Amino acid sequence: MVKILYSLCLLLPLGSRAQQLAADSIAPDPPALRRVSSSTSQEGECQEVLQCDSLKGVVRVYYASGRLKSYTPFISQQPTRRWGVATSWYESGQLQSREDFINGQPHSLLVYYPNGTLKRQTTYANNQEMLGYCYGPAGQPLPYTPYEQPPLYPGGEVMLKSDLAHQLRLSYMQRELIAASPTAQYVEVYFEVAKDGSVRSPVVSALYPALVTALGGSVRASELLSTQLPVISAALVQAFQQLPRRFLPGQRDGEVAAFACRMSVDLLATGRHMR
Known part of the structure; x- marks a missing residue:
């Protein structure tokens, strides 16, 4: 199943305008931040991932002008598992959104127009978006529309699994290694579906701990693990990078947007035997 990792937001006192707040007043830096990675998009926007310990960290994104675009705290070594208050700004410095989530689950969201007028107020229950409120630029009530419409793979999940099975090939030794532990058979893959529907930056959750337990931690097991797991x-x-079809791009607040996604993969059911 493909799951969308939603961003969320903390409710602010309702008002016609959002007050401009400094980044540190909304989400202060954790102590002893260290940069883990940094990248620049084709549009010139810079993203940096910083951690303060083995679990907690933040993702900062800057406009090409150098002004802060967004600040998102995360936990559990996966920047896509957000926890806390995530904030975004227009390039003018005006607050764009304020999101609140707990252990990766959305809780509430506020979105503002560039002039500071409240645009939408949304809450979530059991990871599902509930009916909220939408407003026009002048503050007039509008019919509510979903904030997020996730990307879709042509043919749905069945076709996605079929395409993955066609692309992924595992040797006999690799399949036997995975079969040694039932829990190692299933892995989580984190990836981004870009605005053009392409898959970017897939990351596979760790296989090592489950296999070490299953194989008893022997020297031979360690050799197999160190050579085969990577x-x-x-x-x-x-x-994932060679999927023959692109996703139909998702939308956020009525505009095409990139989405952070997660998919649970059964390696033995997906991977074809490589002769």
């Missing part, structure tokens, strides 16, 4: 992970990443 190959298995790389093969799965490549399978």
